[in-house]
Amino acid sequence: MKVTEEPKSFLTMKIRTITTGISLQSPADVEKIRQAAEFNQQAKEVFEHQGYEVQTKRISTNSWEEYLAGLSNREIINQIQNIERICQSLDVSFFNIGYANQPASIALIPDINQHTSLIFCSSKIGDIKTGINFENIQESAKLIQRISQETENGYGNFRFCAWANCPPTIPFFPTSYHEGNTAFAIGLECCDLVMQAFSQTENIQTAEKILQEILEIELNKTAAIAQKISKNFAIAYHGIDTSLAPSLDKNYSIAFAYEKLLNGKFGQPGTLAISGMLTRILKSLSVKICGYSGLMLPVCEDVGLAMRANEQTYDITNLLLYSAVCGCGLDTVPIPGNITVEKIAAILTDLATLAIKLDKPLSARLFPIPGKKAGEMTNFNSPYLVDCQIFAVDYTNS
Numbered sequence: 001m002k003v004t005e006e007p008k009s010f011l012t013m014k015i016r017t018i019t020t021g022i023s024l025q026s027p028a029d030v031e032k033i034r035q036a037a038e039f040n041q042q043a044k045e046v047f048e049h050q051g052y053e054v055q056t057k058r059i060s061t062n063s064w065e066e067y068l069a070g071l072s073n074r075e076i077i078n079q080i081q082n083i084e085r086i087c088q089s090l091d092v093s094f095f096n097i098g099y100a101n102q103p104a105s106i107a108l109i110p111d112i113n114q115h116t117s118l119i120f121c122s123s124k125i126g127d128i129k130t131g132i133n134f135e136n137i138q139e140s141a142k143l144i145q146r147i148s149q150e151t152e153n154g155y156g157n158f159r160f161c162a163w164a165n166c167p168p169t170i171p172f173f174p175t176s177y178h179e180g181n182t183a184f185a186i187g188l189e190c191c192d193l194v195m196q197a198f199s200q201t202e203n204i205q206t207a208e209k210i211l212q213e214i215l216e217i218e219l220n221k222t223a224a225i226a227q228k229i230s231k232n233f234a235i236a237y238h239g240i241d242t243s244l245a246p247s248l249d250k251n252y253s254i255a256f257a258y259e260k261l262l263n264g265k266f267g268q269p270g271t272l273a274i275s276g277m278l279t280r281i282l283k284s285l286s287v288k289i290c291g292y293s294g295l296m297l298p299v300c301e302d303v304g305l306a307m308r309a310n311e312q313t314y315d316i317t318n319l320l321l322y323s324a325v326c327g328c329g330l331d332t333v334p335i336p337g338n339i340t341v342e343k344i345a346a347i348l349t350d351l352a353t354l355a356i357k358l359d360k361p362l363s364a365r366l367f368p369i370p371g372k373k374a375g376e377m378t379n380f381n382s383p384y385l386v387d388c389q390i391f392a393v394d395y396t397n398s
Contacts, residue, residue, distance in 0.1 A: 013218055014189040016245040017094075018043050019058040019171035020235070021178025021185070024067040027079040030086055033059065036182065037090040043184065043229050050225055055189065059087075060096035060176040064121065065105050073108055077115050084116050096120040098177035099163070106139040110146045113156045120174040126164040126352040128359050137162070137352065141344035148337065148368035153379055155367075158332070162348050163363035164355035169238040170291035172245065175328070175363045183236035185290050186226055189245040191302075192252040193218065194278070198260035204277060207261055212281050215242070223287040241291030242282040243327055246302035248386060253304025254297070266304065267314030276325040292361055294327030299388060300367070300378065301332050306388035316347070316391050323354055329362035334378045334390045337370040343393055344368070 020036040022029075040057035047054050061067070068076045080097060087095045099122040100106045106123045113119075123140045126132040140162040148154035161174040168179040171187035197211035219240060230237035244254055255266035262270045278295045297319060299305050308314060316333060323329050329351050335344075348364055355362035369378055374392035378385075 013052055013222060014192070015047055015052050015054045015186060015222075016189040017056045017058050017171050017173075017187040018047070018054060019060055019176060019185050019187065020182065021060050021169065021176075021180075021238075022182050023062045023178060023180060026067050027083060029067070032182070033083070033086055033092075034090060037087075037092050039184070039233055039235060041091075042233065046229055047225060052222075056094055057092070058094035058096065058171070058173060058176070059092055060173075060178050061098050062178050063099050063101065064097040065100060065102060073111070076108065077111055080112055080119060081115055084119055087118060093118055094120065094173060096122075096173055096176045098122070099124045101133075101136070103135050103139045106136060106143060109160060110143050110150060110156075113147055113159060114150055120159045120176070122160065122174050122177070122363070123162045124164070124166075125162050125348055126356055128165055128356055131356060132164070132349065132352045134349070137345050137348045138341070140348060141341045144344050144366055145339070145341055145368060148370055153381070154337070154369050155380055155382060157365065157367050158382070158384065161331075161363045161365040162351075163329075163361070164352040165359065166361040166363060167291070170361070171241050172243065172291065172296075172328075174365065175292075175361075181236060183238050184226075184230075185238040186222065186240045187243065187245060187291070188219075188222070188240060189247060190215070190218070191244055191247045191254045191257060194244060194254065195252050195257045195260070198257050202261060204261050204274065208277050208281060211278075212284075215281065215285055219285055219287045237288070239288035239290035240293075242285055242287075242289050242293040243291065243296050244278065244282070245296060246298050246305070248301065248303060250303040253302050254295075255302060255304030255308050257304075259304075265311065265313045266308045267318055271314070271318075272322060272325060275322045279326045292328045294360075295322075296327045296331060297322060298328075298331035298365075299333050299391075300380070300385040303386050306386045309388045309391065312389070316393065320350055320354065323351070323362055324358060329355070330364040330366060332365055332367060332385060334367040334369050334388065335393050336373045336390055337368050338373065339368050339393055347393070
């Protein structure tokens with residue numbers, strides 16, 4: 001199909017998150033948290049005045065191992081609970097205490113998870129400089145299993161992920177962490193723009209051109225506002241994470257957007273090529289980018305992805321394959337509740353291997369579902385997740 005007109009200009013976009021990063025020296029740095037919360041609200045109002053929908057405001061910190069060093073496990077949990085109470089008093093619903101990089105700290109995360117409700121965190125399982133951290137992988141696998149057993153429907157794992165090779169300034173949770181002076185970043189939800197572009201043609205090359213032009217127009221508008229906010233409030237701006245955050249609206253499912261170009265369903269031949277094309281666009285935009293800036297395929301955060309999972313048009317192996325050319329890895333993937341620690345560790349090792357071999361940021365947010373096996377449905381009862389069939393991990397005995 002020949003492009004005969006300029007791509008449509010969109011007056012508004014959805015901002016998934018305004019995430020402000022702060023570096024805490026101690027849990028007593030309450031003023032930094034208060035200032036970040038106040039800035040987020042002011043930035044939200046600026047964007048809303050320009051017609052944007054701002055879905056969440058978030059705060060992330062440096063690794064909690066730094067500002068809670070030397071405390072006992074009980075004291076650490078008490079201090080994190082105190083941070084949560086401060087957040088609640090400031091109307092902060094998403095707060096990330098950064099990552100753990102020591103096995104003993106990773107082992108404490110289930111207790112942190114159990115005693116909080118809005119605290120997110122992560123574990124580091126490797127990077128390009130030091131390689132795969134097998135001890136951290138083992139501890140991360142244990143905690144994923146434990147959290148699944150200690151929280152209703154395994155939902156506690158919504159607030160945890162294991163990651164490899166991820167930089168600071170990712171605005172999306174749970175991977176987000178911060179280094180350095182206070183700064184903010186923007187995460188968008190723009191699957192509606194992908195659907196709009198892909199609805200205009202069945203040709204992948206034409207679709208790429210249309211989407212590139214639409215995103216250039218819209219993201220430059222967003223970036224201009226963010227840069228003004230940065231100047232007016234004297235807070236550094238790290239950029240836009242151009243990742244295609246998912247939508248629970250079936251009209252803007254990333255899976256259904258794929259199917260505008262596919263001669264079939266998401267997961268069937270051609271899916272990998274479209275994934276590569278999308279990532280190529282997202283990394284080549286002229287705005288200042290940060291974070292993942294790639295394609296997200298979170299199974300339980302997208303109606304279309306969940307529907308195709310129910311139809312078994314793709315599996316965990318496919319998702320890992322797509323990670324080789326796209327975004328953030330394995331996100332919100334439900335797996336059998338009786339999965340062993342060894343198999344969870346194997347999945348994490350595969351992901352870390354890809355991240356380090358390809359020098360790209362990847363994370364895993366896995367949901368073992370207690371008492372359920374592959375093929376059965378999840379039952380999250382969550383405003384953030386859509387239910388779907390549980391993925392098989394052991395194809396001979398799921």
